[in-house]
Amino acid sequence: MIENRPFITFLSHAVLILGIAIIAFPIWITFVAATHDAVRMVQVPLPLLPGDQFFANLDQALNKGISGGSNSGVGMMIFNSLVMALMIAIGKIAISLLSAFAIVYFRFPFRMGFFWMIFITLMLPVEVRIIPTFEVVANLNMLNSYWGLSIPLIASATATFMFRQTFLTIPDELLEAARIDGAGAMRFFFDILLPMSRTNIAALFVILFIYGWNQYLWPLLITTDQSMFTVVMSIKQMLETAEQAPEWNIIMMTTLLAMLPPVVVVVFMQKLFVKGLTETEK
Amino acid sequence: MLKQVHFGPSYIPYLLVTPQILITLVFFIWPAGHALYQSLLIEDAFGLSSEFVWFENFEVLFADEHYLGTFKRTIFFSVLVASISMGFSLILAAMADRVIKAAMVYRTLLIWPYAVAPVVAGALWVFMFDPTLGILTYGLSMFGYDWNHKLNGNEAMALVIIAAAWKQVAYNFLFFLAAMQSIPKSLIEAAAIDGAGPVRRFATIVFPLISPTTFFLLVVNIVYAFFDTFGIVHTITQGGPAKATEILVYKVYNDGFVGLDLGGSAAQSVVLMAIVIALTVIQFRYIEKTVEYS
Numbered sequence: 001m002i003e004n005r006p007f008i009t010f011l012s013h014a015v016l017i018l019g020i021a022i023i024a025f026p027i028w029i030t031f032v033a034a035t036h037d038a039v040r041m042v043q044v045p046l047p048l049l050p051g052d053q054f055f056a057n058l059d060q061a062l063n064k065g066i067s068g069g070s071n072s073g074v075g076m077m078i079f080n081s082l083v084m085a086l087m088i089a090i091g092k093i094a095i096s097l098l099s100a101f102a103i104v105y106f107r108f109p110f111r112m113g114f115f116w117m118i119f120i121t122l123m124l125p126v127e128v129r130i131i132p133t134f135e136v137v138a139n140l141n142m143l144n145s146y147w148g149l150s151i152p153l154i155a156s157a158t159a160t161f162m163f164r165q166t167f168l169t170i171p172d173e174l175l176e177a178a179r180i181d182g183a184g185a186m187r188f189f190f191d192i193l194l195p196m197s198r199t200n201i202a203a204l205f206v207i208l209f210i211y212g213w214n215q216y217l218w219p220l221l222i223t224t225d226q227s228m229f230t231v232v233m234s235i236k237q238m239l240e241t242a243e244q245a246p247e248w249n250i251i252m253m254t255t256l257l258a259m260l261p262p263v264v265v266v267v268f269m270q271k272l273f274v275k276g277l278t279e280t281e282k
Numbered sequence: 283m284l285k286q287v288h289f290g291p292s293y294i295p296y297l298l299v300t301p302q303i304l305i306t307l308v309f310f311i312w313p314a315g316h317a318l319y320q321s322l323l324i325e326d327a328f329g330l331s332s333e334f335v336w337f338e339n340f341e342v343l344f345a346d347e348h349y350l351g352t353f354k355r356t357i358f359f360s361v362l363v364a365s366i367s368m369g370f371s372l373i374l375a376a377m378a379d380r381v382i383k384a385a386m387v388y389r390t391l392l393i394w395p396y397a398v399a400p401v402v403a404g405a406l407w408v409f410m411f412d413p414t415l416g417i418l419t420y421g422l423s424m425f426g427y428d429w430n431h432k433l434n435g436n437e438a439m440a441l442v443i444i445a446a447a448w449k450q451v452a453y454n455f456l457f458f459l460a461a462m463q464s465i466p467k468s469l470i471e472a473a474a475i476d477g478a479g480p481v482r483r484f485a486t487i488v489f490p491l492i493s494p495t496t497f498f499l500l501v502v503n504i505v506y507a508f509f510d511t512f513g514i515v516h517t518i519t520q521g522g523p524a525k526a527t528e529i530l531v532y533k534v535y536n537d538g539f540v541g542l543d544l545g546g547s548a549a550q551s552v553v554l555m556a557i558v559i560a561l562t563v564i565q566f567r568y569i570e571k572t573v574e575y576s
Contacts, residue, residue, distance in 0.1 A: 132313035214399035262397035
């Protein structure tokens with residue numbers, strides 16, 4: 001503290017608390033909506049305080065879904081989301097580790113060519129190349145499968161850059177020592193590089209898990225089979241049904257379920273999350 | 283770039299880069315090339331034959347006032363999302379930087395919207411502003427204001443902007459706070475000794491020193507508003523009413539998947555790619571001279 005100005009300190013706290021209230025208000029309303037029954041949710045004004053239907057709504061959202069919709073609860077969709085997020089996160093980390101290792105520790109023809117080819121992926125988000133990518137996936141018979149959901153999103157320039165950065169800070173003496181002891185390339189990779197990049201891998205995992213879980217446009221395009229839907233995309237479909245029969249309590253419960261896993265990851269792994277965010281953007 | 287000490291020539295590096303390169307080729311380079319090629323073709327309505335027309339799709343695109351309108355709308359949308367979200371988080375970060383002991387508690391309470399998917403953010407806001415039931419619609423009606431974003435294009439745009447800005451506050455706050463905390467305390471103390479009050483210190487020392495972060499965030503926010511807001515628009519308005527909230531990414535999807543105008547949609551994809559490439563180049567030129575964050 002540079003100077004003691006109680007009023008300004010008080011003002012700072014007040015502004016921050018107000019800011020948090022504004023940011024958190026939508027979540028509070030969502031939570032409240034998820035604790036009332038359907039009858040209460042069509043009476044204006046809507047409640048501001050929670051009711052007692054939380055578990056009944058939870059059960060209906062997980063197992064039955066909304067009555068107007070044809071789907072059967074979001075339990076399966078949460079599982080699909082989880083599989084997709086994990087496949088994307090682990091896949092990205094694995095292939096980025098390998099290619100960063102090749103680019104930093106080997107001299108081989110076309111090294112820079114490969115590097116630039118990976119770099120280009122940074123410039124082509126799925127939103128700008130949806131139709132041709134969709135055609136490729138359709139031709140490979142990967143529609144409605146976990147592979148189709150995850151593999152096309154797995155190439156990652158940012159993760160490769162981050163691991164390249166990490167590997168460049170690892171002292172050369174370690175490689176010399178390993179070679180004197182007779183370790184080959186892959187032995188060095190598994191026994192020295194991997195353990196030394198542990199924190200970076202964990203930080204990146206947090207970011208990529210959130211990225212994977214929150215995918216929307218891609219799953220929307222390539223899944224037509226109910227059993228492959230993800231929970232994030234199911235919300236949009238519920239909102240469409242809601243035009244005729246609004247069951248906001250169930251929709252809002254599903255919304256809570258869809259945001260819970262990534263939010264929990266951010267809050268409880270905050271250190272890793274902040275590290276991951278600042279390092280991948282560098 | 284390459285280690286001073288490295289492994290000798292062998293087949294291993296090729297095996298190591300194979301998965302990444304294969305995925306890049308199949309799912310990035312090939313589709314992007316295909317979009318480029320397709321943007322030069324006009325297909326007939328049944329997709330049976332196509333004609334090579336050079337840049338006619340682009341000429342049609344840039345002569346189309348709907349497209350130009352969408353372009354302007356997207357810029358308007360992005361500038362507002364970036365400035366609202368950055369302004370809000372700059373104020374909060376400046377406050378959190380003053381109360382250093384509690385800053386981490388506030389940070390925890392402010393960063394989680396980052397984890398909320400754009401579609402989910404859209405669902406939250408569309409629920410609160412539902413024309414018949416929404417709690418905020420009810421609040422506004424008490425002031426005599428009749429909110430209906432399903433009919434009023436300006437209200438629809440406002441709602442999409444609010445939802446998009448809300449989601450991005452967490453990210454901006456995190457980076458602003460980190461940048462402010464990395465400013466040497468001695469600078470601030472010296473200014474305080476010279477008699478500069480908190481506002482003066484912020485305006486003449488803190489704000490200029492965090493300007494690299496501000497510029498970086500500006501680029502990131504614009505990229506976010508251009509490309510990551512598809513889910514928000516899709517849940518809240520579907521581009522309506524009367525295309526009032528149709529932004530570029532939404533139009534690519536809508537013309538390609540709903541309208542089935544493949545050539546036109548591909549030409550739009552190519553324009554978007556050019557924008558991403560330009561923004562990425564700006565970002566990387568800046569990043570070469572970056573500041574330290576953590």
